[in-house]
Amino acid sequence: MGNNWIDTVINEQYQFVRLLKRTDKTEICVFRHKELGKQIVKRTLKGSGEVYFALRTLSHPNIANVYDVVKTETGVTVLEEYVDGQTVADYLQTGLYSPSGVRKVISSLCDALDLLHSHQIIHKDIKPENVMIDSNGNVKLIDFDAARLYKPYQSKDTQAIGTMGYAAPEQYGINQTDERTDIYAIGVLMNVMLTGQPPEIRLYNGRLKRVIVKCTQTIPDNRYQNVKELKRNL
Template sequence: MSELAQKLFVWNTEELKALSESNAIVRNEQSGEIMIKKRLDNINVEIMQKLCSIRHRNLAAVIKVTKENGSFYSYSEFVPGRSIQSYIDEGKIFSEEEALKIALQICDGLEKLHSNGIIHRDITAANIILSYDGNVKIIDYGIARTAKENASRDTYILGTAGYAAPEQFGFSQTDERTDIYAVGVLVNMLLTGKFPNEEMCSGRFKRIVKRCTSMDSSDRFSSVNELKSELSGPKVFLKNDDGFPGFRSQNLIIKILASLIYFIIIFIDCALVSSTYTGKGLFRAVLQCVNLTVAFAVPFCLICNPYDIQGKIKHFSAMKDSTKIAIRVIFSIIFLLGGFFIMLSLF
């Protein structure tokens, strides 16, 4: 049978299970293949036809689009497995390692869609299937659209509450960053079982989730590839900012070394203050104490970020890494040099 004839040929299918009024699990009576049959709105037909030519291990394949009795239907790959939502409903909280593996596979699937000019617009826990072989599949392209460079906003306002980015409510046009917003929400859901506005995840993913879910799309990662690079980058960029530096790790040796370093710093500060008191009196000793505290504390907070102080500063967590590094370096140098010269003047 030619490719054209195959496209026009209407399959005989047996319905195995109705999923909704427009969705059902069916079996192709000719091949025995199990598929998802879905009735399409007219606005979805072109997208679904385009998806027929796209194949990726992290995307549920759209096999065929047909017209039956005046309505369009899509036949998609049936993915044996469970949705992430079903695990969350059971109270499962995923580990950081599990969340990372899932997020990277979602990014891979989205990267394939975006490279073909398609925005999914409905990345949710219910639309991500964990197959029994450990693979992640994105399903349900029901509200996907093609990217349009010159449009100011979407024609239709669609999306799932909690996962939908602000632009999906008519404020501006959706693009790749709309899916990135949903990925951030989903990662938070994996780690906490809740939406970011209910409970923000802690640990190394906190900064990434905050940037993904920025209200202003220009503050998010600009592409799925950039997000993927951040997720899979060196651990220094994914470090856990919760807790006090030196005591975030469960490693006893690191804790002992950190305690020793803190003791030495405090001892030096006390010696300098004592020397100032002996030579210049109480008033200058107090000034020296304040000066040394500020000169060390500010760079310490900028570089080590104890208890994720920086994450609590509005807009800071959404900044690009290069901007944050520049701010940390410049202000650390200013306070260290300033403290050094003030210290000398107080002796």
């Protein structure tokens, strides 16, 4: 995607570790500093990268840090924090979460999203693969490739992006996505963490059922209106 100073620094000071993901729009690789041993993630993607430029100015213990962003001929190159740990998806391969475990993870996610939403950033792709638990037990929200900045003057999104099953109805071009879109995905995530299935297949029947049902209402006005309200009801 074109040369820039980040490529120069990476080539001189870091060694390639592994490829994490490659699509027609994105390439994500892990590099290790040759002397210090610290690992970082280099992400190259097509598009404006406006969300990553916004993330560069923010810092939160539950969000993977964005260190720098550089424009290229066809997109942007991003240097970001490498999170050493496992995703919720990894954990679910060995078993389900307890209700208390779900509350801990979702509470931290709500804290991260509270900051993001206050800066008009909508993640749009909250799912088990994009929520990590690091080696210290801290929750980290990762992968903002599908994210967008909320624009009050728009009637609907310009791109329908998300993951089937976790994407709210408005993500399919009906209306513009907003913070309640992420709340919908959190509801699905909670149900999957507790049952291994999305709510339309097997709805969880414990105390958190009412939270899941409210999060996943088809009409955004019927969901929790912000993550603070959601967190209070966990």
